[in-house]
Amino acid sequence: MQDPKKIIDRLSAQSVQKIDIPQTSLQSGMSFFVQMVRESLLHRAIDLSEVAIMLYEQNRMVPADVITRSLFETSAFCYYIFEKLEKAITTQDTSSIQEIVEKITFGWKTKPSIDAKEPFHSIDAFNILTVIDHLEKKFKGMRKFYFDISEIAHPNWSGVIGAYTDLKPKKGYVELRRDFSGSREGIGPPTLSAALVIFEEYYHNLGRILPKFEKICKEKAD
Secondary structure, three states: OOOHHHHHHHHHHHOOOOOOOOOOOOOOOHHHHHHHHHHHHHHHHHHHHHHHHHHHHOOOHHHHHHHHHHHHHHHHHHHHHHHHHHHHHHHOOOHHHHHHHHHHHHOEOOOOOOOOOOHHHHOEOOOHHHHHHHHHHHOOOHHHHHHHHHHOOOOOOOOOHHHHEEEEOOOOEEEEOOOOOHHHOOOHHHHHHHHHHHHHHHHHHHHHHHHHHHHHHHHHHO
16 A cells, blocks of 8 residues: 555645636636646645544544545545546536536535525535445445445444443453544554545546546637
Protein backbone atom coordinates (compact mmCIF):
# COMPACT_ATOMS: atom_id res chain seq x y z
CA MET A 1 0.00 0.00 0.00
CA GLN A 2 1.30 3.45 -0.90
CA ASP A 3 2.35 5.87 1.82
CA PRO A 4 -0.65 8.22 2.25
CA LYS A 5 1.58 11.13 3.27
CA LYS A 6 3.45 10.91 -0.03
CA ILE A 7 0.18 10.89 -1.95
CA ILE A 8 -0.97 13.97 -0.03
CA ASP A 9 2.32 15.71 -0.81
CA ARG A 10 1.88 15.00 -4.52
CA LEU A 11 -1.72 16.19 -4.50
CA SER A 12 -0.86 19.32 -2.51
CA ALA A 13 1.79 20.24 -5.06
CA GLN A 14 -0.88 20.21 -7.77
CA SER A 15 -3.58 22.16 -5.96
CA VAL A 16 -4.55 25.50 -7.45
CA GLN A 17 -5.72 28.61 -5.62
CA LYS A 18 -7.54 30.32 -8.48
CA ILE A 19 -9.53 29.41 -11.60
CA ASP A 20 -10.39 32.14 -14.10
CA ILE A 21 -14.10 32.43 -14.93
CA PRO A 22 -14.64 32.14 -18.70
CA GLN A 23 -16.74 34.76 -20.49
CA THR A 24 -18.83 32.20 -22.34
CA SER A 25 -22.32 30.73 -22.38
CA LEU A 26 -23.40 28.15 -19.80
CA GLN A 27 -23.15 25.35 -22.36
CA SER A 28 -19.65 26.19 -23.58
CA GLY A 29 -18.52 27.03 -20.07
CA MET A 30 -19.71 23.77 -18.52
CA SER A 31 -16.17 22.44 -18.50
CA PHE A 32 -15.28 25.33 -16.19
CA PHE A 33 -17.82 24.07 -13.65
CA VAL A 34 -16.41 20.54 -13.92
CA GLN A 35 -12.93 21.95 -13.36
CA MET A 36 -14.17 23.91 -10.35
CA VAL A 37 -15.70 20.74 -8.89
CA ARG A 38 -12.51 18.78 -9.59
CA GLU A 39 -10.27 21.30 -7.86
CA SER A 40 -12.68 21.70 -4.93
CA LEU A 41 -12.66 17.93 -4.45
CA LEU A 42 -8.86 18.05 -4.39
CA HIS A 43 -8.83 20.63 -1.60
CA ARG A 44 -11.43 18.58 0.30
CA ALA A 45 -9.42 15.36 -0.08
CA ILE A 46 -6.23 17.01 1.17
CA ASP A 47 -8.05 18.67 4.06
CA LEU A 48 -9.73 15.47 5.23
CA SER A 49 -6.75 13.17 4.81
CA GLU A 50 -4.33 15.45 6.66
CA VAL A 51 -6.63 15.59 9.68
CA ALA A 52 -7.36 11.83 9.54
CA ILE A 53 -3.65 10.97 9.55
CA MET A 54 -3.02 13.31 12.48
CA LEU A 55 -5.81 11.61 14.45
CA TYR A 56 -4.61 8.10 13.58
CA GLU A 57 -1.15 9.03 14.83
CA GLN A 58 -2.78 10.09 18.11
CA ASN A 59 -4.73 6.79 18.27
CA ARG A 60 -7.97 8.77 18.07
CA MET A 61 -9.61 6.07 16.02
CA VAL A 62 -13.27 7.14 16.09
CA PRO A 63 -12.87 10.68 14.73
CA ALA A 64 -10.15 9.44 12.36
CA ASP A 65 -12.46 6.75 10.94
CA VAL A 66 -15.37 9.19 10.62
CA ILE A 67 -13.17 11.58 8.62
CA THR A 68 -11.77 8.70 6.55
CA ARG A 69 -15.35 7.78 5.66
CA SER A 70 -15.84 11.30 4.29
CA LEU A 71 -12.61 10.98 2.32
CA PHE A 72 -13.81 7.67 0.88
CA GLU A 73 -17.02 9.36 -0.29
CA THR A 74 -14.94 12.13 -1.88
CA SER A 75 -12.83 9.61 -3.78
CA ALA A 76 -15.91 7.70 -4.92
CA PHE A 77 -17.42 10.91 -6.20
CA CYS A 78 -14.24 11.79 -8.10
CA TYR A 79 -14.47 8.42 -9.85
CA TYR A 80 -18.19 8.92 -10.51
CA ILE A 81 -17.58 12.24 -12.26
CA PHE A 82 -14.83 10.69 -14.37
CA GLU A 83 -17.11 7.81 -15.38
CA LYS A 84 -19.90 10.20 -16.40
CA LEU A 85 -17.53 12.57 -18.19
CA GLU A 86 -15.99 9.73 -20.18
CA LYS A 87 -19.46 8.57 -21.23
CA ALA A 88 -20.46 12.12 -22.19
CA ILE A 89 -17.41 12.39 -24.44
CA THR A 90 -18.22 9.06 -26.10
CA THR A 91 -21.91 9.82 -26.65
CA GLN A 92 -21.49 13.57 -27.24
CA ASP A 93 -24.31 14.08 -24.71
CA THR A 94 -23.50 16.61 -21.99
CA SER A 95 -26.88 16.60 -20.21
CA SER A 96 -25.80 14.18 -17.47
CA ILE A 97 -22.80 16.38 -16.68
CA GLN A 98 -25.01 19.42 -16.32
CA GLU A 99 -27.10 17.49 -13.79
CA ILE A 100 -23.98 16.51 -11.83
CA VAL A 101 -22.75 20.11 -11.79
CA GLU A 102 -26.13 21.34 -10.55
CA LYS A 103 -26.35 18.71 -7.81
CA ILE A 104 -22.86 19.16 -6.41
CA THR A 105 -22.95 22.95 -6.73
CA PHE A 106 -26.45 23.63 -5.38
CA GLY A 107 -27.76 20.32 -4.03
CA TRP A 108 -29.06 20.03 -0.47
CA LYS A 109 -30.28 17.01 1.50
CA THR A 110 -32.47 19.10 3.79
CA LYS A 111 -35.33 21.11 2.35
CA PRO A 112 -35.32 24.89 2.89
CA SER A 113 -37.86 26.62 5.09
CA ILE A 114 -41.02 27.94 3.44
CA ASP A 115 -39.70 31.49 3.37
CA ALA A 116 -36.29 30.59 1.97
CA LYS A 117 -35.22 32.89 -0.86
CA GLU A 118 -32.42 30.75 -2.25
CA PRO A 119 -33.71 29.35 -5.58
CA PHE A 120 -31.23 26.46 -5.81
CA HIS A 121 -32.01 24.74 -2.52
CA SER A 122 -34.76 22.75 -4.21
CA ILE A 123 -32.10 20.72 -6.07
CA ASP A 124 -31.60 17.34 -4.44
CA ALA A 125 -28.09 16.32 -3.41
CA PHE A 126 -26.54 13.04 -4.51
CA ASN A 127 -27.38 9.75 -2.87
CA ILE A 128 -23.91 8.70 -1.78
CA LEU A 129 -24.75 4.97 -1.93
CA THR A 130 -25.49 5.36 -5.63
CA VAL A 131 -22.03 6.83 -6.08
CA ILE A 132 -20.45 4.06 -3.98
CA ASP A 133 -22.22 1.43 -6.10
CA HIS A 134 -20.62 2.86 -9.23
CA LEU A 135 -17.21 2.53 -7.59
CA GLU A 136 -18.06 -1.04 -6.54
CA LYS A 137 -18.68 -1.98 -10.19
CA LYS A 138 -15.18 -0.83 -11.03
CA PHE A 139 -13.40 -2.08 -7.92
CA LYS A 140 -15.00 -5.07 -6.23
CA GLY A 141 -15.03 -4.83 -2.45
CA MET A 142 -15.29 -1.05 -2.21
CA ARG A 143 -18.86 -1.19 -0.91
CA LYS A 144 -17.73 -3.43 1.98
CA PHE A 145 -14.85 -1.04 2.70
CA TYR A 146 -17.38 1.76 2.95
CA PHE A 147 -19.83 -0.12 5.14
CA ASP A 148 -17.05 -1.29 7.46
CA ILE A 149 -15.73 2.23 8.00
CA SER A 150 -19.30 3.53 8.33
CA GLU A 151 -20.01 1.29 11.33
CA ILE A 152 -17.90 3.46 13.61
CA ALA A 153 -19.64 6.66 12.49
CA HIS A 154 -22.84 5.63 14.26
CA PRO A 155 -23.52 5.33 18.02
CA ASN A 156 -23.75 1.53 17.95
CA TRP A 157 -21.36 -1.08 19.36
CA SER A 158 -18.51 -0.23 16.99
CA GLY A 159 -18.77 3.52 17.55
CA VAL A 160 -19.29 3.49 21.32
CA ILE A 161 -18.59 0.46 23.54
CA GLY A 162 -16.30 -1.22 21.04
CA ALA A 163 -14.32 1.95 20.52
CA TYR A 164 -14.00 3.50 23.97
CA THR A 165 -14.01 0.65 26.49
CA ASP A 166 -11.54 -2.06 27.45
CA LEU A 167 -12.99 -4.70 29.77
CA LYS A 168 -10.65 -5.81 32.57
CA PRO A 169 -12.64 -8.66 34.23
CA LYS A 170 -9.75 -9.97 36.31
CA LYS A 171 -9.15 -6.50 37.70
CA GLY A 172 -12.84 -5.84 38.17
CA TYR A 173 -13.31 -2.72 36.07
CA VAL A 174 -13.81 -1.33 32.58
CA GLU A 175 -11.24 1.13 31.27
CA LEU A 176 -12.54 4.04 29.21
CA ARG A 177 -10.20 6.02 26.99
CA ARG A 178 -10.18 8.02 23.77
CA ASP A 179 -6.64 7.24 22.67
CA PHE A 180 -6.75 3.54 21.90
CA SER A 181 -8.12 1.69 18.93
CA GLY A 182 -10.21 -0.95 20.67
CA SER A 183 -11.66 -3.58 18.36
CA ARG A 184 -11.43 -1.40 15.24
CA GLU A 185 -7.66 -1.50 14.97
CA GLY A 186 -6.42 -1.81 11.40
CA ILE A 187 -9.63 -0.93 9.51
CA GLY A 188 -9.19 2.83 9.14
CA PRO A 189 -5.65 3.34 7.81
CA PRO A 190 -5.97 0.84 4.92
CA THR A 191 -9.28 2.46 3.95
CA LEU A 192 -7.65 5.89 4.00
CA SER A 193 -4.78 4.65 1.81
CA ALA A 194 -7.19 3.02 -0.67
CA ALA A 195 -9.30 6.17 -0.84
CA LEU A 196 -6.25 8.34 -1.55
CA VAL A 197 -4.97 5.98 -4.26
CA ILE A 198 -8.37 6.05 -6.00
CA PHE A 199 -8.67 9.80 -5.64
CA GLU A 200 -5.21 10.50 -7.07
CA GLU A 201 -5.78 8.26 -10.09
CA TYR A 202 -9.17 9.70 -11.04
CA TYR A 203 -8.26 13.28 -10.25
CA HIS A 204 -5.52 12.88 -12.86
CA ASN A 205 -7.84 11.01 -15.25
CA LEU A 206 -10.36 13.84 -15.04
CA GLY A 207 -7.66 16.33 -15.94
CA ARG A 208 -6.64 14.18 -18.88
CA ILE A 209 -10.09 14.04 -20.53
CA LEU A 210 -11.38 17.47 -19.51
CA PRO A 211 -9.99 19.20 -22.66
CA LYS A 212 -11.98 16.76 -24.83
CA PHE A 213 -15.14 17.61 -22.92
CA GLU A 214 -14.42 21.33 -23.24
CA LYS A 215 -14.12 20.94 -27.00
CA ILE A 216 -17.51 19.19 -27.20
CA CYS A 217 -19.16 21.90 -25.09
CA LYS A 218 -17.80 24.65 -27.35
CA GLU A 219 -18.95 22.84 -30.48
CA LYS A 220 -22.47 22.46 -29.08
CA ALA A 221 -22.59 26.14 -28.15
CA ASP A 222 -21.61 27.32 -31.67
